[in-house]
Amino acid sequence: MLKLEKRPQPSKFWTYAAPLLAVVITIVLGMGLFAFLGNDPILSIKTIFWDPVFGEFAYMDRPEVIKKAAPLILIAIGLSFGFRAGIWNIGAEGQYIIGAICGAGVALAFYPTEARWLIFPLMIIAGLLGGLLWALIPAILRVYFKTNEILVSLMLVYVAEVLIKAFSIGLLRNPDGFGMPGSRNLRQYASAANNEVIAGTGMHWGAITAVFAVIVAYILFTRHQFGFNVRLAGQSPRAAGFAGVNANRLVMRCLLLSGALAGVAGMFEVSGPAGQIMGSFPSFYGFTAIIVAFLGRLHPIGILLAGLLMALTYIGGETAELTLNLPSAAILTFQGMLLFSLLAVDVLTNYRFKFAGAEVR
Amino acid sequence: MTLLNLSGLTKAYPGVVANDDISFAVGKGEIHALLGENGAGKSTLVKTIYGLVKPDAGAMSLNGAPFTPQNPREARSAGIAMVFQHFSLFDALSVAENIALGMENPPSPRDLSAQITSVSNDYGLPLSPDSIVGDLSAGERQRVEIIRCLLQNPKLLIMDEPTSVLTPGEVETLFGTLRKLADEGTSILYISHKLDEIRALCHHATILRLGKVVGTCNPRETTSSAMAEMMVGFALSTPKKASDSTGETVLELRGLSAPAPHRFGTALRDISMTVSAGQVYGIGGVAGNGQDELVAALSGETKTKGDMVCLSGQPIGTLPPNARRAAGLCAAPEERNGHAAAPDMSLTENALMTGNTRMDLSKNGFLNWHKARDFAAQIIEKFDVRTPSTETAARALSGGNLQKFVVGREIMQNPKVLIVNQPTWGVDAAAAASIRQALLDLADQGSAVVVISQDLDEILEIADSFAALNEGRLSAPVPTQGLTMEKIGLMLGGATEQEAAHA
């Protein structure tokens, strides 16, 4: 019988090899799934993973991958701090929505004034504060009432979804929109548009912020006391208390940080790719970012790569939906399988398999 | 008449042979001591007998018939019962439920309660079946384990370090119970490293070292030092303190009180004490009487009113841990894995964990890993920590080595006051001796040292003063010179110092 045996030291090799193995396992499982759905498995995988980067129309897809990856990376970086510390903000989707509402709200309040130097920075601040305040609710409840932050942050996602639906037909509805739901399109409002900084690359302000966030997070984790405290609190909460880490302050900081980044991501999305506040704005990014965070092993560089990979499955999935008639739900299932296999192979880092009885001397 | 016979038992784990060709026999009605240091292989051996571990080689027989328990259930039904060192109890369940869980075919709850009451009274170990186990003292919790075993009329009772959680008075009661059981024909396998107890109680002793049987003896006819040498393999030197001079008061507690931190914790009640520079202040007491809570209140993990804790006259009761370290107070909690050290982190990171403030290992929040690595390397060298490198995970170190690292880390910071809780718990004799010597050296350099320990011999060996911690209250201190076990027993029983003195 196979038995698991704890390694004295985490394996360096598997730390890096495990995510790759997980991707391979998922591709194999995914091929099975696609074949079961009646699609050519090799072609499906090629359409999803290869064509957006190297295919015939890659010049169109590559910028889209970057644009999709930006919010995922931004949110996942924020989440990685809390997840490492054992603080589970599951409601990034809600903070993302509220950030978008606040950012768009500021822009629409100024409309049609043209003053990009003022309005765009204000929108960023508003998005950041919006997400932060939405995360402040579970943070305060956890610190002062010991309320489970998982459930509270999650309930607030549903509330945020209700709010954005209500706003898109109420407060923020486009007065010139002939009664259609949805706000004005911010991409058509020069002072508020989140344009590509380098045209044709997909590098909009959100993508640049995401890269910046990766670098800062990397420095915090490897060189700074805050990153150290986060890791310590996650591995041994009692030891962290003994080392002088204030648990409540850490909960606050981690939740607010992830909320702020999710809020900013929402603001960049609504002023860029999405363009307007609509009932259909919530796009599951806040949840997918959780997969991204784990796929990247909660490491900033890993998250950067994982975000790009996940964005690839979205863009490739859309293509597959169009060309191969692959249902979009298949991609969601595929992403779930990716998370499962990643979590499963993680066991190799800290344990090794042994055949029982093989240890006889 | 032999009850249990072991021949050639061998069990290997990766990198270590825990049991190597072990053979001995336990007679009916015999109290048989299994003597050895931590890591000698006692635990593996008794787990084998109890069906938790399957031996790689060797055989056992019970009453002459081959005995190969596949799991604890089979062992129990064959008449083996075991009282664990770390109790296998469920805090949130009642005494009766805990006992039922340890029985193969428990009677109905009502009958069981009646049985518990009658058996516990018969053996002088009173227990109430409906109490919640988490609310009981360590001694009472052990009773639950013992009654659980006795209700099954065991042929062999295994006791793993049973006295480490008992007061001297409770030890006497327990010995009475065990002798009575042996007289009734039950065999007892008694595991300990406390030589005096074994000499007082046991008929035979088998001594283990590094997984092998290194000797057998009749403990009543063998001196403690001879047994100690067999157990350790060489003669140990007792730690010595160079001078007895003490300086001015550094640490003062004034009426320190704190509520219990969790449901099964202990509240601290009006604790006052003063410790001077150069003094080693010993605090004895059975586990669960407020030791962890006292350390937390001193280290800063629990905050109190400011003037309840004073360092060199300054109130520090409201300060967080790092501010206290900066002021000169360092601490080493009992639990190495997960409290004093983070098991999954490297030794460098563990050195940084508490050394940051005093050793100046960071600037503006940015960590200086070079300095932290040097600090870890210094601890490793000075305290003879056996490890491949500073980047090894703490969990890869043996208990003794990690304890040397943890205590060494605090000593290297040259604190004004050092608080250590159970400095040598679960540590082999050689490491224990070196830790004790290091604590005495620190006091010689003029630091105040507070040693909290369940091991009364340890306190008598290194402390200048002794105070007893009992249900969150601290007795007045008495000098350790000329202190007897009887008097300590009275102090631990909760009697005030006057009563103890008049006894």
Add this chain to the structure above:
Amino acid sequence: MDINPILILAALMVASTPILLAAIGELVVERAGVLNLGVEGMMIVGAVCGFIAGHNSGSMFMGFTGAALAGAAVSLIFAVLTQYLLTNQVATGLGLTMFGLGLSSLIGQSAVGTTDLSLPKLPIPLLSDIPFIGPILFQHDAIVYLSIGIVAGVWYFLSRTRAGLILRAVGENHGAAHALGYHVRLVRVGAIVFGGACAGLAGAYISLVRVPQWIDGITAGAGWIALAIVVFASWKPWRLIAGAYLFGGVTVLQLNLQADGTLALLDLIIIVVAALTIGYAIYRAIKTARFDVRDNIVPLSIIGIAALYALLRLLGMETIPVEYLSMLPYLATIAVLVGLRSGGAAASLGKTFHPSS
């Protein structure tokens, strides 16, 4: 619109049933020391599989059986990952929810449309004839009775049987249970699969009875609310019923308000709740002979919200926009979680067990 309290209360029991079913399953899982955050995912897979099985076979029984099996099957993924591959329970549970949402949508592509199946009401003889109480409590379908039966069964199992004692022991201290020779992982896998089957039933009740049709994302967070109710109930089966009916009440209220359009019903409820809260706060202040703001934050915020509502009403608010009302169940969940500070979780909850450690 006339508001008939009997109909509302009877509807409340129906609305609560899925949450109650999912919650009782999760309660057993958590008492065994496992935190499965995948309830929503198991529920929605149960919903779609139950719908398809019922629709294709034309039998409600087959529908619910299929749903329970489907829920149990997905929960097995969670069980293998967390118990044998030692994955983090929080992350795996979240993964299960996402996977379930995707999978259900995939499976349900062909299952559009409504079903004409219906679950017959089974009035209990004699009891259902009692005026007022009879129509509320004793004129329901079999699953409503079954859900209460499961709660009673779980209570009996946990508090009166040896197997239940072992399950609690495993949740309380898995190391000690292992040392006594109990199969920690098997017990836990069993509990997880039971939880999955209950969640599957809960999902099918939504797709086959409550709605009744298959729509993507049909469970709409009910699984998460079930998780919250387990906390609310302090892990005690009977309190689960109170929690679930409270939420059923909020849901039914919200639906009625949406249909009603006037605020008369809401006025009444807010007055009652505010009066009860004030009474409770005064009672506690007298009993403890002091009034601490920190301790009374929940009553104070309820009174604050009531006062705000009263102010808005006095200023002439006549309606609440329908779209905001759907927030009510989620906000109520948060309020209940905050108001509750009692412990009672199994001590090993969420911790990974490996026999060597």
